[in-house]
Amino acid sequence: xxxxxxxxxxxxxxxxxxxxxxxxxxxxxxxxxxxxxxxxxxxxxxxxxxxxxxxxxxxxxxxxxxxxxxxxxxxxxxxxxxxxxxxxxxxxxxxxxxxxxxxxxxxxxxxxxxxxxxxxxxxxxxxxxxxxxxxxxxxxxxxxxxxxxxxxxxxxxxxxxxxxxxxxxxxxxxxxxxxxxxxxxxxxxxxxxxxxxxxxxxxxxxxxxxxxxxxxxxxxxxxxxxxxxxxxxxxxxxx
Numbered sequence: 115x116x117x118x119x120x121x122x123x124x125x126x127x128x129x130x131x132x133x134x135x136x137x138x139x140x141x142x143x144x145x146x147x148x149x150x151x152x153x154x155x156x157x158x159x160x161x162x163x164x165x166x167x168x169x170x171x172x173x174x175x176x177x178x179x180x181x182x183x184x185x186x187x188x189x190x191x192x193x194x195x196x197x198x199x200x201x202x203x204x205x206x207x208x209x210x211x212x213x214x215x216x217x218x219x220x221x222x223x224x225x226x227x228x229x230x231x232x233x234x235x236x237x238x239x240x241x242x243x244x245x246x247x248x249x250x251x252x253x254x255x256x257x258x259x260x261x262x263x264x265x266x267x268x269x270x271x272x273x274x275x276x277x278x279x280x281x282x283x284x285x286x287x288x289x290x291x292x293x294x295x296x297x298x299x300x301x302x303x304x305x306x307x308x309x310x311x312x313x314x315x316x317x318x319x320x321x322x323x324x325x326x327x328x329x330x331x332x333x334x335x336x337x338x339x340x341x342x343x344x345x346x347x348x349x350x351x352x353x
Contacts (some may be wrong), residue, residue: 116344119307143318214351253294276305306339
C-alpha cells in the first residue's frame, strides 16, 4: 500500500515531535502493509517557502539515513499539505511542494466556516499554474456538510479527493463517516490515506484500521484508493 498523506516527519508541524517518533511511525506503517509513505507536513506561511523546504528536506535525509541503518525498507517521498487562502495568488513557485516532484499537489482548507466564494478561485489558480490539486479530507469540512454542491463544483473543475481512513471507520464523527463512505463508494474520492500525526490515535497502522471498514468499502475500492491510484500519482500518470 501507498499512504499519500502523513505528518510523520519530525519537528516540523503538529505531527511527530521527534526523530524517534518518526522512526516508530515508519516501523508501524511498514509492519501494517505500507511500502511507500509520502511525507506531507503542513505548509502555511507562503513567505517562508525556502525555509520550509530546507527544514523539510534536511529532516527527510536524516530520517532516510536512520531507516536505512535500521534496515526498515519503507520508501519515503517528499510532499506537503498546502493550506489554501488568498495568499496563493501572490505565492512564488510552488513546484517543490508537489508530491514526489509530480504535478499533483495535496491541499487543505479551513475546517471551520470560511468564505466559499473564494474556494473555486484557489483551485483555478493551481490549475492555471499546471498543478492537479488533491483536496485532503473533504469529508471533514464544515462547509461541505452544509452544502454538498460545493463538492460538485470542485469535481467539475477536476479536483481530486483524498478521504481519511479514520473518517471511514467513524473516528471523526457520523457526518464525516457518512460523507467519506459516500465519496469513496461512488468513486468521487480517488485516495484513502492515514493523515497520521502520532503513534496512538492518528497512527500509520493501516491494516489495523482496515479491519473496521464498513462493508461498502470492499477490496476493489481499497486496492484502487491505496495502491492503484497512488502508484499513478507518484509516477505522475493520469488518474
